[in-house]
Amino acid sequence: MTDKQERLTSTQVRDANLADWRQILGRLKARFRTGDFATGLALVDKIGEVAEDSDHHPGILFTYSDVIVTLVSHDVRGITSRDLDLARRISSLAAELEIESDVSGITQLELGLDTSLGEGLAPFYAALLGGAVDSGEPDDPSGQVPTVWWQEPDGTDETYALPEQSFEQRWHFDVWVPHDEGERRLQAVLDAGGRLVSDRAAPAYWVVEDADGNRSCICTPAGR
Incomplete structure (x- = not known):
């Protein structure tokens, strides 16, 4: 089992098979196509709840049509299993709200x-x-x-x-x-x-x- 403090390699991140997420510059990033402000706000609220529950907080860019989420473990300046766990929880929240992700636009x-x-x-x-x-x-x-x-x-x-x-x-x-x-x-x-x-x-x-x-x-x- 991977130590939650251990920085993961790019291969380990890819092997985690996070369909909604991609590694960019030592961070995990996802783009959720919410389509309108109210849907985006509902997703951000739910992300905030699970972030507080896990004591691990993502960066969020919230616009009218998109919610872009970034995950990184600042203490090791990279991606750890903590980020993978929270990424999975956020993807589940988006799925519950029937919000699709778009990895093609991640930059x-x-x-x-x-x-x-x-x-x-x-x-x-x-x-x-x-x-x-x-x-x-x-x-x-x-x-x-x-x-x-x-x-x-x-x-x-x-x-x-x-x-x-x-x-x-x-x-x-x-x-x-x-x-x-x-x-x-x-x-x-x-x-x-x-x-x-x-x-x-x-x-x-x-x-x-x-x-x-x-x-x-x-x-x-x-x-x-």
Whole structure:
């Protein structure tokens, strides 16, 4: 039996077979299509009851048409069996209310800055984004802005080496999707006029660029 304090691997999370949930950036995330405010509020109320009962509290984004729930064990900075248990209970509540989930729309945006000075820049970006420095990176506990991380120059690993650009690009988007959504998201980008720059690290990430040459990464928890 898994220790409730033990951080689970991405494989262990997938093997839990949580149909409504996907792992994104070290968190479990689900999107419930409530369709209207009253239905969403009813679901949020029920989630609040089970969260209090289990003494484990999710993040909730509540809009007119959706309830998006995020689960993470902050004490270990990752997913534990506590999150799996609460995810199952929340899915049961949604099923009782006949609310469907939509894993295809689950996404998380992260900003990556190419620099070797990240730790020194962290206080600036924490102040700019209204957060605080956590483990050397800006963090916003309220979830209002994307997370920011530093990608240091490193040409030693050929797997991650990318073709040179004719101009310097310092910022890039890391768009996180579930393990089973990466290829679909990549195809959507290509269909929209984007170009695949590199798939050498797939399925961990694909590097794509827009028509103007600006690069971004489509990232998944797979292959890490």
